[in-house]
Amino acid sequence: MVSAAIALQWDLPSVVAVQHSIDPAREMLVRTVSDITGLIERVEIDVEHACTSCAIREDIVPTLERLAASGKWEAIVAQLPVTAEPMQVCRVVEGMPGVAPHVRIAGVIVALDAATLVDDLVGDDLVAERDLPVREDDPRGVAETTSSFVEYADVVALFGDADKRGLSLVKALARPGSLISEGTTGIDPVALLRGIHNHPEAEDWVSPVCLTPVVEPGASDVWTLDFRSDRPFHPGRLRERVEVLGSGHRRTRGCFWLPTRPTQVCQWEGAGGMLSIGTFDDWYDMRPHTRIVVIGTDEGRDDLEAALRSCLLTDEEIAKHGLRWHVPGDGLEPWLGPVDGVSEVA
Template sequence: MIREPSEAARRRLRRSLPLAVVCGIDPVLRDALTTDLLLDTADLVAVRYDTDPDRGGLRRLVLDRGGVLEDVPLELAHECISCAMREDALPVIEALAADPRWSAALMVLPVAADPQAVCGTLGPQLRGAHIASTTAIVDTDAARADLLGDDTLAERGLRWTDGDERSVGEALAAQLEYCDTVLADGEAGAPGAELVEHLRGHDQLLVHGVHEVSVDLLLEDVVHDPRAAARRVDPRTVEPWGGPTVHGTWTLDLCSDRPFHPERFLEEIERLGSGELRGRGRFWLPTRPHSICQWDGAGGHVSIGVIGAAGADLPTTRIVVTGIGRLDRERVRRAFRASLLDDAEWERGLAFWLGRDDGMTPWLGEASAAS
């Protein structure tokens, strides 16, 4: 005898559990949002991860409005915490998707997590669930210090492992620039709110007030588009967003078809990247005409590296820099111009540079004919 499936079983078969991913660098704001949403929604479940830098592991909590359902310490099979979290989350979320008690779920990332590193891999692997939205929480009252200051995660007690050398600004900017929704807590007209306006994309939803957010806003008002999110943070497609300037925030769009002169670039790198700045984009060198190089800086911490091949056409140089100091703006502009090949050097052509040592091996690796 064939039994007809129950209504609950029918719902499980035809639904895909919507998953809202939440991240931030402030554990208090992150947990306050999680608690508010759980208390307001009976059929919502949350999977929260926390790092343990001293033990070198992860902790997974599963929570609903009644409290903690699971509290599991996780030993890492390898050094990549993001990889370990994705591997653990996949079966956990799929099991929750099969449970008729839940109509939606939150995945609350560890403080300072890069959402792209998690969502980019986890999303395509989920079965019975899908990433519906991603949300970054930003304290606008502290945004200037967090995004443009020189504090490291280690100095704030937020590092993931002993080798985590990221700055606070680097971690927060990665969250703010990737996520579909930017949840701003603090005064809407504050200087930090103005800075957030300059850094967020026009296609991102900005919401003020952590305690004003509903599950519907995260799961119905926003749709996660992984390609759009990846494009926002890709140095090859960087764009200047700009915003209000009442509190002196500015954004420069520094563009050129020309490459940086290797020696002058190294001489100017401090003037180009030091101070209260957020800068990101791409550049190229005449010694490596087939390589696209990344510039990623926040609060005086700068990272450069090769991120891809240029293809048939020569690459271009474009760095978008946001800051708050008037003198910094002109210093950065001058440093960018000084770093580029001048007219005579550009007219000389690229053959002059082939095979020359550019001094960039420690950051970009060995140059080759294909570089």
């Protein structure tokens, strides 16, 4: 990302660059501000638990607002800590306009090493194993983190030579309409300053309840599975098969529902052999449904589809118990919390 930030500084007129990095061992946030004249400031700030959200709330967004409000520069290139999620900054700026009224997100750019795309997007390394954590106990995988960056970005800048499989993975993950660029050469500075970030579109694409069709990768060694059903998963069978469902060199995300929690949107997200499930929101006026999108490079697409299908309620189970079960628990409380009171179908 350093190379991309430097290139943008030269390509864009009157730019100030802000780089934030986190030292998890010292629980320290380091802020560096510079422009074409040189270093303007370098500050170290104590951040409890090296929390990214705290850093964004307490210094990153306030710094962007301070620099934007000064009127000294036409644009800011903000380089976040390596594994910090850009969507967190965008959500604060876009969702809380009073916090940073002078800041407008023109574009979100993720810079990747083209030579390691497959490992970075669907491999099984942890961020701690790559010396990339934002805190010492950071449990995240590199693949889930990097994949989410690609999915949210307006521009994916690839530095180096990408092989066919890696490029196909990026194309399958990236939001339709986003730019995949060789370095920063494909980025139009004028268009970038004018603004290429559409916040609602970016949020819709990464939402667990996204309804947009997936992009076919166009390569024989990368596959997609868009699993859809109006039926819920059986909580017991899901619990029994969750390790199998989350394994493999794959990126997987989406939503599902359960007869024990019929009003609740359950979120499904994982990559590189790691899978997490949790709660997202209520369905409200949306019809409950199950949609799991998987992009993979390994064998087993058909087996995975069969395993997902086997978790759905059967005709017999629906006929006998309905789609709303009144039970004290479903075995998924460690991930989804306690079962709320559920009324049986009248």
